[in-house]
Amino acid sequence: MNTIIKFDEPILNGSISTAKSKCGKLNCACKARRPKLHGTYYRWTGIIRGRRTTKTISVDVARECKKRIARYLKLKKKIDLLLEQALKDAPWVPVSKKGRSMKF
Numbered sequence: 001m002n003t004i005i006k007f008d009e010p011i012l013n014g015s016i017s018t019a020k021s022k023c024g025k026l027n028c029a030c031k032a033r034r035p036k037l038h039g040t041y042y043r044w045t046g047i048i049r050g051r052r053t054t055k056t057i058s059v060d061v062a063r064e065c066k067k068r069i070a071r072y073l074k075l076k077k078k079i080d081l082l083l084e085q086a087l088k089d090a091p092w093v094p095v096s097k098k099g100r101s102m103k104f
């Protein structure tokens with residue numbers, strides 16, 4: 001059997017997070033009693049060649065990353081569903097109990 005999975009490209013792994021921070025300057029607004037923190041800073045965190053990696057990115061890049069990550073998650077969901085079905089149809093499952101034959 002030959003199945004084609006359709007998905008939109010480009011895709012991306014990882015996730016986007018945001019952070020605000022204080023700087024090193026003494027009399028900066030970020031040190032005030034009601035601190036005005038710097039940022040918002042956007043970060044992409046994911047696995048590159050087996051290593052957890054974080055990159056600081058612009059808001060525009062963050063927006064694009066989110067789109068790509070959403071596409072990847074959609075693709076991953078399709079693969080997860082295929083695997084779920086594959087387990088129902090696994091070679092050790094008796095033919096009468098296989099998912100497909102139960103369904104129809």
Ligand SMILES: [Zn+2]
Pocket residue numbers: 022023024025028029030031038
């Ligand atoms: Zn500051």
